[in-house]
Amino acid sequence: LKHVLAPANREVLAQFAWSNVLLGFDFDGTLAPIVSEPDRAALPPSTRRLLRSVANYYPCIVISGRSRSDVAKRLRGVGVHEIIGNHGIEPWHGTLRYRREVDRWRPLLERRLAAWRGIAIEDKRLSLALHYRHCRKRRQARAAILRAVQALGDIRVIHGKLVVNVLPRDAPHKGIALENALDRLRCDTAIYVGDDETDEDVFAMEDSGRFLGVHVGSKRASLASYRLRGQSEVNRLLRALIDLRRRCGRRDPGP
Numbered sequence: 439l440k441h442v443l444a445p446a447n448r449e450v451l452a453q454f455a456w457s458n459v460l461l462g463f464d465f466d467g468t469l470a471p472i473v474s475e476p477d478r479a480a481l482p483p484s485t486r487r488l489l490r491s492v493a494n495y496y497p498c499i500v501i502s503g504r505s506r507s508d509v510a511k512r513l514r515g516v517g518v519h520e521i522i523g524n525h526g527i528e529p530w531h532g533t534l535r536y537r538r539e540v541d542r543w544r545p546l547l548e549r550r551l552a553a554w555r556g557i558a559i560e561d562k563r564l565s566l567a568l569h570y571r572h573c574r575k576r577r578q579a580r581a582a583i584l585r586a587v588q589a590l591g592d593i594r595v596i597h598g599k600l601v602v603n604v605l606p607r608d609a610p611h612k613g614i615a616l617e618n619a620l621d622r623l624r625c626d627t628a629i630y631v632g633d634d635e636t637d638e639d640v641f642a643m644e645d646s647g648r649f650l651g652v653h654v655g656s657k658r659a660s661l662a663s664y665r666l667r668g669q670s671e672v673n674r675l676l677r678a679l680i681d682l683r684r685r686c687g688r689r690d691p692g693p
């Protein structure tokens with residue numbers, strides 16, 4: 439993966455920035471640093487300031503695994519154009535069917551995992567998140583969760599940090615969510631920045647030439663063509679994006 443801010447790649451970034459581009463960001467681990475208690479995740483003040491300015495120059499969306507309302511309260515006042523929650527599902531027409539599926543799973547999982555102290559089932563309405571960070575035997579807890587969810591049938595499992603997410607198999611993923619947002623906001627291209635397994639669904643669409651994918655993190659292999667070494671570099675990318683639009687003379691309309 440090439441570093442997106444390396445001088446050699448400046449031209450590519452500029453071409454995208456000067457096109458009719460949509461910016462998409464994951465939340466945790468991308469805009470907000472990973473914290474040990476997910477409920478404490480927040481935008482650092484510097485990122486908040488920069489993102490507010492970026493959102494004045496570009497249409498911006500955030501696509502997160504969190505529920506939409508959860509992300510919305512963390513981004514209040516920033517001015518992003520859309521927030522998409524539940525790994526790309528929310529909002530989505532036809533969500534009632536997914537809601538019913540999730541409603542069916544929940545009591546089954548509660549029963550199967552009742553013996554496990556410390557496992558918390560978070561109901562995000564269109565998906566479930568099974569947290570095992572508070573379990574003493576995390577490896578065994580994770581194995582128990584995987585056994586329990588496999589018995590549900592046609593599901594998609596997404597592994598997170600000390601959490602196993604369970605989604606309806608055919609629900610839209612982040613890549614589909616981004617494509618739909620492109621249509622809705624009438625954009626031609628997209629720059630998408632993310633660090634998760636689910637962000638790979640976006641990066642997988644890169645060969646169309648319409649997407650510039652930026653994977654955040656140095657460890658994992660990714661389908662993205664570009665990377666930032668870590669979440670701490672996201673501010674640099676935001677600054678570069680602001681500079682590129684300032685240079686081509688578009689004025690910041692202000693907050």
Ligand SMILES: [Mg+2]
Nearest residue numbers: 464466467634
């Ligand atoms: Mg993330």
